[in-house]
Amino acid sequence: MQTLLKQAPARRLLLLMLSCLLVLPAFLIPSAAHAASDAPAKVTITNTNVTAGQSATVPVMLTDPGDGVGAYNMQIDFDPSVLSIVSITPTYGVVAPEDGAPSDTGYFQSNFDNTAGWARVIWIDSTGGNALIHDPIQLFAIEVKSLSSETTGTYHLTVDTSDDEKWAVYRSSSYTIPSTVNGGEIVISKSNSNSGSGSGSSGGGSTTTPATSTPAPTTTSTPVIVYIDGKEQPQFATAQASVQNGRKTVQLNVDNDKVIKQISTTGIKELLLPVQDTTAAIVTGELNGQLVKELESRGAAVKIQTPTATYTLPAIDINIDSISAQVGASVALSDIKITISITTADSSATSAVKSQAAKQGLSVVGTPVDFEVIAHYNGKSIVVNQFNHYVERAIALPAGSDGTAITTGVVLGSDGTLHHVPTHISVTGSTYWASINSLTNSSYAVVYTPASFKDVENHWSKNDVNDLGSRLIMKGVSGTEFAPNASITRAEFTATLLRALGIHAASGSTAVSFSDVKAGSWYENEVKLAVSNKLISGYSDGTFRPNGLITREEAMIILNRALALTTLTQVNDAAQIDSLLAAYEDSASVSEYAKAAVASALKNGIVQGADGSLNPDSNVTRAETAAIVKRLLVKAGLING
Known part of the structure; x- marks a missing residue:
């Protein structure tokens, strides 16, 4: 299994191992493969209604992929005296072809035993790690049948997540992702009830509860x-x-x-x-x-x-x-x-x-x-x-x-x-x-969670800094110190703005291509989030310069892009741009490509000049960052003033 996740394997070996995994998963997925991960995955077995004696489709969803899923295997158990499985149909992945040609959606294989009451499913990225699942999707669908027209009640499709042989989600060969399974209720009702098939409501709690029969839900x-x-x-x-x-x-x-x-x-x-x-x-x-x-x-x-x-x-x-x-x-x-x-x-x-x-x-x-x-x-x-x-x-x-x-x-x-x-x-x-x-x-x-930093007690930024600290937006340099007059880097400013806007997930799959954003750096994910949400674009030489100090002009460019997410208006009219900038004696020093962004910041009251100057090339301090980020949120009506 580990070799399969690292590189494209021999075709016959892959087919053999996919087949064997359904029967002897312990030999292929040892518990030693587990490793820590910061982003757990979540699978939901959709709660479903079925008419007694009839069939219904149960979608199985990857509702949260964490940082990406490269493979999974699961055993779903059920009560064979009440339910049987008619079919398991992949909605993501294909059965491995005879020639072993890679599939963009990976290889899928399944099996079930209606006598013993289990179904086993496996999926693997057949490209060798280039096609991880990064977005919530439906993995497969199970068609279940109620065996008796007389039996009603609530039953469960369960997964023993404590057993590596029956449950594992992988990012790569050496990374087993912490993961949970939710849902799995099958409510069997008489045909004259108001229940329909495939309600699709997702329920909480683990599906490791043994299948039991309970009275049918009362419905009005x-x-x-x-x-x-x-x-x-x-x-x-x-x-x-x-x-x-x-x-x-x-x-x-x-x-x-x-x-x-x-x-x-x-x-x-x-x-x-x-x-x-x-x-x-x-x-x-x-x-x-x-x-x-x-x-x-x-x-x-x-x-x-x-x-x-x-x-x-x-x-x-x-x-x-x-x-x-x-x-x-x-x-x-x-x-x-x-x-x-x-x-x-x-x-x-x-x-x-x-x-x-x-x-x-x-x-x-x-x-x-x-x-x-x-x-x-x-x-x-x-x-x-x-x-x-x-x-x-x-x-x-x-x-x-x-x-x-x-x-x-x-x-x-x-x-x-x-x-x-x-x-x-x-x-x-x-x-x-x-x-x-x-x-x-x-x-x-x-x-x-009130915050109070000692070194802003008598600083002009006290209210802004402590407010954003309480909101988990601004972080101190220690538990009690904020360093309000220190300059802020481009990466730090970007991370602060992302937290302020509540952006914690990428908008689609985005690769970071900046040559100076190193894999594993603290800001790698923040840069990815900012790029995917169109907040930053970097320099023409292909760099982002994360550790460079951000200027007021650069900060206003990023803030202007953030306006697109809010109800605030971006200024694009040339005459209005000239009019807004003309009030400042150093407006000629504003870069041509930044004029619209600076005008938008002024128009919306997010940035204020100092003594009649814009100072576009001056570095932004941590205190100034707190002030302008708070103004953005207040002016957009996203937080209280």
């Missing part, structure tokens, strides 16, 4: 009122409520045709799907791709609203055209289901977030919440978890919370740590709300 369905631009639409959706494992789910099913007909004559800016049920742990809105396309064409958003959280998603950020291309351009948009979910963390997930927060010196305020968007078609699921613009979600803080004792919202990153996301605190009545703007989907929480 009622009409609900939705709102189009604030106007009631009484018969435009139904709510289906069910209880599974003690947690209540409410799903709003939109009457897509009614909404499309209505907005074709009245227009729309927001489709609001409200749920008033305070006992619901999971709230999901379901609409189809055709309605999403109609909303996108009108610049409208879908908003899911519960008593404790809201999720406002511009239809354009669902990117229905990309989803359509993935499921097949010939598939009607009306046949693609889009589910938008808000899930309150259960006790286990809450404890995990609080434990990590404690390690980082943070105090969690309230309960974490997970936000999710998934497209479904014919057993295939596509996770939508990256956006081109900020998407707002709001979390209500517990009754009695002190709005001043909140510093920021955080997102649970792929590395298992909590990172800052831009957060604005507001109050409605007696309830404080944390409005979190993010470019990704994940689990979010609100934390309190």
